[in-house]
Amino acid sequence: VQLVESGGGLVQAGNSLRLSCATSGRSFRTYAMGWFRQAPGKEREFVSAIRWSDGSTYYADSVKGRFVISRDNAKNTVYLQMNSLKPEDTAIYYCASGNAYYNTYGLGIAAHYNYWGQGTQVTVSS
Secondary structure, three states: OEEEEEOOEEEEOOOOEEEEEEEEOOOOOOEEEEEEEEOOOOOOEEEEEEEOOOOOEEEOOOOOOOEEEEEEOOOOEEEEEEOOOOHHHOEEEEEEEEEOOOOHHHHOOHHHEEEEOOOEEEEEEO
16 A cells, blocks of 8 residues: 655745645545645644545645645546645645545544655745
8 A cells, every 4th residue: 555645845935836646555435535744843734635435625724725635536646736835834745545434523633544655845935
């Protein structure tokens, strides 16, 4: 089972990045996929999640209206489109897979996710 993130980088505030999370090794179609991030000296925090089966999406308040999560069934890949980036979005971003039966609150808890990628660095300069 593998989750591989890509697409991170250094951008100026106000610009955009799209992160990708390619999955392999099993079918995640009955699962939820989440994006979390961790800034230096801070705890890992929830960013967004999507239920693979019906595409329902969830966002942290801090990114709502700026970030969009989506999935491509044919490519077994989940994306995080990040727009209007801010310096406070700087972090390592991780994708993860977990059970889809959790409610909205449960999908925001990192411990509910079983598989994790290695992370990709996003740095937003002011």
